[in-house]
Amino acid sequence: MTSVKTAPAAIEITGLSKWYGSMQVLHGIDLTVAQGERLVICGPSGSGKSTLIRTINALEGFQQGEIKVAGIRLTRDQAVVEDVRRRVGMVFQQFNLFPHLTVLENCALPLRLVRGLSATEARDRSMHYLSKVRIPEQALKYPAQLSGGQQQRVAIARAVAMQPEVMLFDEPTSALDPEMVKEVLDVMVGLAEEGMTMAVVTHEMGFARQVADRVIFMDAGRIVEQGPPTTFFTAPKSERTQAFLQQVLH
Amino acid sequence: MHFRDNIDYPPMLTRPAVFIPLLSAIFASLWWFGAGDSAIGRLVLGLVPMAEGNPLNLATAAFVTALVGFNIFVVMRLPLRQQVWLVWGELAALILLFFYSFDLSFAFIQRKIGFLITQGLVTTLYISAVSIVIATVLALLGAVAKLSSNGIAQGIAHFYTSLFRGLPLLMQIYMIYLGLPQLGYVVDAVPTGIAALSLCYGAYMTEIFRAGIESIPKGQWEAARALGMRPTSVMTRIILPQSMRVIIPPTGNQFISMLKDSSLVSVVGVWELMYLARTQGQTEFRHIEMMVTASLIYWLLSIVLELLQKRIETHFNKAATR
Numbered sequence: 001m002t003s004v005k006t007a008p009a010a011i012e013i014t015g016l017s018k019w020y021g022s023m024q025v026l027h028g029i030d031l032t033v034a035q036g037e038r039l040v041i042c043g044p045s046g047s048g049k050s051t052l053i054r055t056i057n058a059l060e061g062f063q064q065g066e067i068k069v070a071g072i073r074l075t076r077d078q079a080v081v082e083d084v085r086r087r088v089g090m091v092f093q094q095f096n097l098f099p100h101l102t103v104l105e106n107c108a109l110p111l112r113l114v115r116g117l118s119a120t121e122a123r124d125r126s127m128h129y130l131s132k133v134r135i136p137e138q139a140l141k142y143p144a145q146l147s148g149g150q151q152q153r154v155a156i157a158r159a160v161a162m163q164p165e166v167m168l169f170d171e172p173t174s175a176l177d178p179e180m181v182k183e184v185l186d187v188m189v190g191l192a193e194e195g196m197t198m199a200v201v202t203h204e205m206g207f208a209r210q211v212a213d214r215v216i217f218m219d220a221g222r223i224v225e226q227g228p229p230t231t232f233f234t235a236p237k238s239e240r241t242q243a244f245l246q247q248v249l250h
Numbered sequence: 251m252h253f254r255d256n257i258d259y260p261p262m263l264t265r266p267a268v269f270i271p272l273l274s275a276i277f278a279s280l281w282w283f284g285a286g287d288s289a290i291g292r293l294v295l296g297l298v299p300m301a302e303g304n305p306l307n308l309a310t311a312a313f314v315t316a317l318v319g320f321n322i323f324v325v326m327r328l329p330l331r332q333q334v335w336l337v338w339g340e341l342a343a344l345i346l347l348f349f350y351s352f353d354l355s356f357a358f359i360q361r362k363i364g365f366l367i368t369q370g371l372v373t374t375l376y377i378s379a380v381s382i383v384i385a386t387v388l389a390l391l392g393a394v395a396k397l398s399s400n401g402i403a404q405g406i407a408h409f410y411t412s413l414f415r416g417l418p419l420l421m422q423i424y425m426i427y428l429g430l431p432q433l434g435y436v437v438d439a440v441p442t443g444i445a446a447l448s449l450c451y452g453a454y455m456t457e458i459f460r461a462g463i464e465s466i467p468k469g470q471w472e473a474a475r476a477l478g479m480r481p482t483s484v485m486t487r488i489i490l491p492q493s494m495r496v497i498i499p500p501t502g503n504q505f506i507s508m509l510k511d512s513s514l515v516s517v518v519g520v521w522e523l524m525y526l527a528r529t530q531g532q533t534e535f536r537h538i539e540m541m542v543t544a545s546l547i548y549w550l551l552s553i554v555l556e557l558l559q560k561r562i563e564t565h566f567n568k569a570a571t572r
Contacts, residue, residue: 059472082478082480085475085477086478088476089476089477090476092469092473094469096469096472096473097473098473098492099492100491100566109487110474110478110479113480113483113487114477142568155473158477159477
């Protein structure tokens with residue numbers, strides 16, 4: 001932890017509040033993610049954890065507070081938002097692959113449009129990252145021809161191929177059949193071992209134990225508790241955390 | 251078929267409860283409407299001499315019913331694809347027979363068909379093709395405007411679809427041809443036709459495009475935007491190609507419909523297919539010859555568009571079908 005803390009912050013959130021109409025979903029969140037840090041966010045459904053990480057790349061707006069990504073203060077200006085999005089990769093619960101494009105095109109098209117790579121460069125880089133998620137042989141298939149686990153690995157490859165500074169994962173294994181969860185988590189562990197800065201919303205407590213530098217527990221739009229996984233899981237301080245952990249740890 | 255259940259239903263037409271009432275109904279209605287007076291009646295009379303009137307009506311009705319029954323019996327024994335094509339061909343043959351029964355002068359058709367094609371068909375195709383392109387552009391703009399957050403654009407788009415879907419196409423043609431000169435702009439007949447068809451069909455297709463774009467799940471926008479793609483790239487590379495699956499079938503409908511609605515332009519004197527079909531027969535009182543010829547040309551063109559639509563559909567479906 002100490003070594004991570006000295007590195008400059010990848011994400012800096014201060015006093016972040018968000019309302020849907022009159023309902024407040026985030027209450028003055030303060031959160032700093034250091035470069036290279038692996039953060040796991042957990043909490044009951046409706047606690048605001050997905051909303052929180054979706055504000056980081058401006059998929060959700062907010063009314064109060066400040067978000068800085070790699071030192072850039074997030075505004076509603078198109079150039080700023082697109083700059084931030086080019087530095088932040090995201091993996092969704094529902095994969096969100098482009099169904100009309102092959103696996104290879106899913107990875108290569110954004111590289112060409114956003115990074116300005118040539119067709120061959122984009123293809124080579126896509127194949128490199130598809131190999132890293134261990135499905136280069138599926139490159140010419142369409143997403144509908146793949147299993148859920150394979151689709152999510154493609155989604156990870158597509159995001160990582162953009163070479164972002166931070167990766168956000170929004171419940172990446174929640175829509176998967178149980179036997180496919182491991183193959184996706186393995187890819188994420190590999191990514192963590194390479195030093196990628198990651199913020200992961202997940203219920204996979206095994207993953208949190210193995211990979212996380214810090215675990216955050218959210219409830220009702222607030223960060224209730226946080227700490228390194230060893231203390232978080234063995235000695236949770238708040239009652240709500242204890243109750244939640246009792247539900248998810250068997 | 252899109253969904254084939256795993257049940258072996260007995261084919262409808264093999265059930266006595268279906269085919270006996272069906273054939274009886276055919277027999278009864280033919281008898282009731284005096285089928286003996288028809289061309290088929292005369293054919294039956296030629297085969298078996300008998301008294302005209304009720305006996306001939308009965309015999310004709312029995313003859314046709316037997317023919318239908320035998321036809322069903324044969325067709326039911328073929329594989330599905332052949333059934334479809336055979337029935338299609340039989341019905342087409344019946345229509346042609348219907349036209350043939352008009353006692354047409356083929357010499358007259360032969361004399362006129364050249365002009366009907368080089369002048370009429372070419373004009374119809376020209377007007378339709380240009381209108382199709384303009385209508386598609388208008389529809390795309392209209393749909394994007396309706397989905398935008400720009401109030402002025404939305405207002406214009408809503409008014410546009412309301413007005414041009416709300417007025418009869420014939421009225422729009424007159425408005426442009428006879429109304430615009432009041433403002434000092436005299437518009438020729440062909441541009442009038444193209445303008446009216448484009449505006450009218452652009453309005454209908456705006457709604458098709460809007461529905462197509464809205465049918466794409468929000469996650470697709472989010473994924474593309476999260477990757478840093480620009481809004482125009484998201485629209486042209488991610489959303490529209492996927493919307494095509496939804497947009498193509500009704501748009502094909504619109505194109506076929508427009509092809510035939512281009513005949514309304516004949517009211518302002520454009521020498522397209524319908525206009526020539528009406529005028530060329532006049533000199534020799536051979537209206538029906540020209541009408542039949544023009545009908546067949548319209549039908550053939552529609553078939554070409556149908557086939558084209560099918561090809562495009564298959565193209566945009568390739569990702570969805572394994």
